[in-house]
Amino acid sequence: MADTATTHPPAPARSTARPDLRMFLTRHGAWVALALLVLFNLAVTPNFATWQTLNVNLTQVCAIVIVAVGMTLVIATGGIDLSVGSLMAIAGALAPLIFMGKLFPLPHLYVGIALAFVVPVLVAGAFGWFNGFLITRLRIQPIIATLVLFIAGRGIAQVMTNGNLQVFKVPEFQYIGLGRLFGVPFQALLMLVIVLAAAWMLRRTVFGRQILAVGGNERAARLSGIPVVSVKRRVYLISGLLSGIAGLIVIARNSAADANLVGLGMELDAIAAVAVGGTLLTGGRATIIGTLVGALIIQLVRYTLLANGVPDAAALIAKAAIIVLAVWLQRQARS
Template sequence: MATTLAPQASVDDLRRQSWIRRRDLLATNGVWVALIGLVLFNVVATRGFVSVQTLQTNLGQMATVGICAVGLTLVMATGGIDLSVGSLMAVAGASAGVLVLAAPAVLDVPVLGLVLVVLTGMAAAAVLGAVNGYLVGHLRIQPIVATLVVMITARGIAQMVTSGRLYTVENDSVVWLGRGSILGLPVMAWVMLVVVVVASWVARRTVLGRRIVAVGGNETAAALAGIPVRRTITTVYVVAAALAGLAALLSVGVNGTVDTANLGLGYEFTVISAVVVGGTALTGGRPRIWGSIAGVALLQLLGFTLASHDVAKEVASLVQAAVIVAAVTTQLRRRR
């Protein structure tokens, strides 16, 4: 019985499809591969890397960026961007700091005091997050322009609230939030873990998560399908702002001060970099929450590694920039 050979074109198509699948798999999980590789390098080449202190240090430094990255991941999944993250942190810190000074007696109650401080900071930031959402979702202003306006405004509001002064925060609950530990790990790291788990569940299992994916995939089609596009966009900006407020309180707890001139300064670029490296597309689509945390971990560990091996800060910045460019290039190739 004669054997029929597949046309060469079909064989080439199969090979191309196989290559595309491998490329997409690498693009999706590349950040994890890079992170594991960097960890293994440090285990072998970095003295004292395998220690509880190293783990605590890196997790503590990841926490605030990681929490902000979760919120920004949801924003970017809708096709937006948020440049106001750092300034929203300043507003949250200023609001919480004023509350600590205005009502010290109430805040001395351990649980109640901490809850009030956290809710105050998150609510103050969320209000400005709603402004972001209104400008982008309702007035249709470009996200980069709208959030730039809020970034400038929020920093000014924060400095007006504190009159440009540095406030010392001595509330035990707030300090514990930034410096305390549970089961040997920083409280900040546990807070980040809770935020990541909840956000991942929301993105995968809830109506809001499906709406975010739909809006980021094709906003026009989502609107025609009856999805409340404006409400969805506003919601993600509010959530991102509230999480920035939470991150601000962790930072205040670590430093024991509220310095609105420097709190959150430059965070927006660090957070955006981590989310991009984590695989969430700048053009919108599925939010990769865990990927963003892996991106935060990769950039944090990369900085730690370079510093541990006495690499000049200028060179370290170039290496981190190269990692970001590689991540964006991979995304663009994948979309093609």
């Protein structure tokens, strides 16, 4: 006997053709903001689409990106590093003392230049490791531990130079900040290499997965056998090394090292770039490419305001507003 019960066609599935706008902005808001900034400048700002403008913005953003890459790794573990600006000052103060022969006699200028590229970066890295030691060994909160070098680090740099401005003209050393390779600023190529290497490390290596695991749930990471202490010390070491590189770029670009100004406020720019780029400030999730985009946004906002006659103080207000928006979008994503 045939079944005479009537069947009804299934209800049509709810259309997903149109993406949720809020979720889209949560996931890709940094890219959208960068695109809007570029389009606005192309339409309004004179001479924006020129190589000179691109060069200015590139040279201004490179040091921020390099420091922010290290900050991204630190924040991914649930930490923070307030000492990056002071470590830049230490590296920037030490390098001229080396290649100008003020610390010890040099057999040749090129020996001093080679040492000036290596020793200050290693010293900054050692101070970064010290931050990690305070956090893991003495169980000091990251914000307090790194505040120690935030204060004392710049004092160390000032003592090293007696508070004096170190002016120099050494083209071989200054290549890191003023040189060009195939017409592209060398510091921009160095920045790109660091960004790609860090992004690959974070996504493709065991160490990268350990960083995210520690930031996501430190207790669970420890119970699963991850060397939490070693991971934390290494990320602060990396942050210190990258801060040292950024310090060399800044003094090479300026042809002078001023312990009072090198790296001043860099910790805030780096944290802002990380937040705007989409890395969770509570740890456990990070995006290096997002940090690059965040740094570009911050630089372009400042350039846009200055190019259109807005005082530089307004850029600080705009930066604060961007950070608030970025944090709000992060909360929306987590909810």
